[in-house]
Amino acid sequence: MKAMILAAGFGERMRPLTEHTPKPLLRVANTPLMEHHLRRLAALGVVDIVINVAHLGEQIEHYFGDGRAFGVNITYSRELQPLETAGGIQQALPLLAGAPFMVINGDVWTDYPFERLREYTLAPWEQTHLVMVDNPEHHPLGDFCLDEAGRVSKRVGSRPGHTYAGVALFTPAFFAGLAPGRLALRPLLDAAIAAGALGGEYYPGEWVDVGTPERLAELDTLVTARVRSAQEQVE
Known part of the structure; x- marks a missing residue:
């Protein structure tokens, strides 16, 4: 299975940090956010990775190169202007080999076990399989509802649902017939x-x-403390 990491956004809410550094290269426990994803994927044997780049994309390409230093093979999908999520994936489809593929937002942190998607078999009716999580404080109602059969539905009114985690399994059929260009995922x-x-x-x-410098700082404090604790236990 191949995976695509989305890394082309401007990171508007992360300014001023993202004025000179692309968001996927912002550091958590002294490691770029996206590097955490790459190393976890490599450990699972998911080594063929497509990364879309736009804003300050040359920094991402310089840091990760062809991926060999991280145990993966990276191919870049370069966007002259950010194409948003669906447009970026649509442009990269020729690089994803026509089979179901994993997509991970480059600006999320999660301990979700990616092997679940690697091993997941889509139901006959599924074109896409989303990972849903609890709603954060800044998004209290969530995005969608999810029933016991695993079908996703629209959230209605003030009824809370779950939040899309930015981690999913897509099929090429989901993007069939789309014209090239900028396109959001939600429609x-x-x-x-x-x-x-x-x-x-x-x-x-x-x-x-x-999504904000404050959240990045909080996450960095949490993960750095965790890493130090693990190191102390080893010593």
């Missing part, structure tokens, strides 16, 4: 819901949308 997800083709799972573990 496609809503269309898949209407067609009964959107599935998902709930994950109760650790997840952070690293």
Whole structure:
């Protein structure tokens, strides 16, 4: 299985940090955020990685190179202007080999076990399988609802649902017929819901949308303390 890491956004909410550094290179426990994803994928044997780049993308390419230093093989999908999530994936489809592929937002932190998606078999009705998490304080109602059969539906009114984690398994069929260009993901997800083709799972573990400098600082403090504790136990 191949994986795509989304890394082309401007990171508007992370300014001023992202004025000179792309968000996936911001550090958590002295390691770029996206490097955590790459090393976990490499450990699972998911080594063929596509990364889309735009804003300050040359820094990402310089740091990660072809991926060999991190145990993976990286191919870059370069965007002259950010194409948003669906547009970026659509442009990269020729690099993803026509089979279901994993997609991970480059600006989230999670301990979700990626091997679940590597081993997951899509139901006959599923074109996409989303990982859903508990709603953070800044997004209290969530994005979607999820039933016991794993079908995703729209959230209605003030009824809370779950938040899309930015981790998913997509099929090329989900993007069939799309014209190249800038395109958000949400309209496609809503269309898949209407067609009964959107599935998902709930994950109760650790997840952070690293969307502001404050959240980044809090996460860095937490993970750095965890790493130090582990090192002290080894010593």
